[in-house]
Amino acid sequence: MTATLPTTSDARTPQQIWLRVRGVLLAVLVLVVAGVAFAAVHSGGQHGRLDPRSADPYGSRAVAELLKERGVSVDVVTTLDEAEGAIGPDTTLLVAGPNVLTAHQQRRLHTAAATAGRTVLIAPGGSSVTRLAPGVRQASHGPVTARPPRCELPAARTAGASHMGGIHYATDEPGATSCYQENGFAPAPLLVLPGRGAGDTVLLGSPDVLHNDRLDQQGNASLGLQLLGPHPHLLWYLPSLDDPSAAEGGTGTDNGSGGDEAGESGFIDLIPSGWLWGTLQLALAAVLAAVWRGRRLGPLVTERLPVAVRASESTEGRARLYRKAAARDRAASALRAATRTRISPLLGVAPRDADSPAVLLPAVASRLSTPGDDISTLLFGPTPADDAALVLLTDQLDALEREVRTS
Incomplete structure (x- = not known):
């Protein structure tokens, strides 16, 4: 026996489309007939x-x-x-x-x-x-x-x-x-x-x-x-x-x-004036119908993705994009921000102060056995000059996080 696979297509069937638009088509038809009748009454025979x-x-x-x-x-x-x-x-x-x-x-x-x-x-x-x-x-x-x-x-x-x-x-x-x-x-x-x-x-x-x-x-x-x-x-x-x-x-x-x-x-x-009034009414009706059928913005709805994407794949994909664009500044900022976010709870620093050098740096220095002067440069420093410097920054951030966790 052959199992029927569920479909994930978002395309509407002809019946769904008809049920969705039949009200609009009926309203347009009524307005057209009313406009033509109005114009005929006011201009017919004149x-x-x-x-x-x-x-x-x-x-x-x-x-x-x-x-x-x-x-x-x-x-x-x-x-x-x-x-x-x-x-x-x-x-x-x-x-x-x-x-x-x-x-x-x-x-x-x-x-x-x-x-x-x-x-x-x-x-x-x-x-x-x-x-x-x-x-x-x-x-x-x-x-x-x-x-x-x-x-x-x-x-x-x-x-x-x-x-x-x-x-x-x-x-x-x-x-x-x-x-x-x-x-x-x-x-x-x-x-x-x-x-x-x-x-x-x-x-x-x-x-x-x-x-x-x-x-x-x-x-x-x-x-x-x-x-x-x-x-x-x-x-x-x-x-x-x-x-x-x-x-x-x-x-x-x-x-x-x-x-x-x-x-x-x-x-x-x-x-003739009747036709002008009829055209004006039809234009107004079209605008009202467009407003009525316009998409209404409501609350966000969570939907299940059709496939599961591993976090490592997303990270690698974003890294490749950064590399292709030579966006070392964005990559370095993302790495430093992630490190500050992970170590701030370990240091007793509130999340809102994770990006504040005046609060975070003293807390980091108090946990290190051999504090150095390059902590500020490591966590809040300039953009690496090349890819090798970016890789070195990554290793240093990992080492700092391990030391904070084990101290």
């Missing part, structure tokens, strides 16, 4: 910021529905070709993301908008302002707060205080109207330029007055309806990153110095 079809807090479905109730048709376009084909004198053109457009698209849009009844630009910034509204410049940036109109624009005076802020614009164009300035001085977050063709141009420094979650606050609804509803047709242009016209005349947004660069809106601004 179309992002300033979209008249979106019921998201940052969408604009509420103002679009109010305009429809007042007889204004609202059409959404996502390409420049569609926008150019639908612009007319009885049309209000709203550009929801002018900074996403390339320099070539912005110049085309500026030319086409000359025939619109009104053009509303939402928060154009940087060099986009100079291309879409020549003569206007971005002057500063301020917080969005409820402000009084402080101007003679009928729409603003009727609406009263509204949530305005963001980008502030300044211009030297004659006939321009600035509203909702901070402290009553230009630049302003709402700027109306007189018509250069069929209608005027409105620059809004912030889209907040058109968001669903703020439309019922202050005079936001009144201001939004008056700015977007002077004509029977509202063309709501949502620039798209996959618009074929973006490949014409370069693929970037001109930075105003002749070169092309990426659009001025950050990539994060283009991601």
